[in-house]
Amino acid sequence: MSKSPIERAARALCTLAGHPENITFEGRPMWESFLPEVRSVVLAIRDTSPAMLEAGATAIVQCQEQGEPEIAADGCWRDMIDAMLAEAQ
Known part of the structure; x- marks a missing residue:
């Protein structure tokens, strides 16, 4: 598990x-x-930043075009976390 x-x-x-x-x-x-x-x-960190929202929205749009909601959710999550980490540098 x-x-x-x-x-x-x-x-x-x-x-x-x-x-x-x-x-x-x-x-x-x-x-x-x-x-x-x-x-x-x-x-x-529950509330998003503008950079996180932009990264998540981009990931969702790209993956929804392919008809893969699970992949969209995973990509959105990862891209939003990456954006949050990038803001901290």
Whole structure:
């Protein structure tokens, strides 16, 4: 079963903090202790920026022309995240 984006982010934060993602803390996987931080970040970036909207709209239009709604959603998500990351540079 694939990991959710929230779990992947928590595991990444755990690793970034210098902990192996599969180490346990108080009987639970250590990465789970990073879930509150991940949820806080996701809530903080919930609203889009103009660059994200433009990137998402472009991806949707391009993929809808091909009749692939799942591909459009995936492309939209990735392009919007890429736009958000580019704004931070």
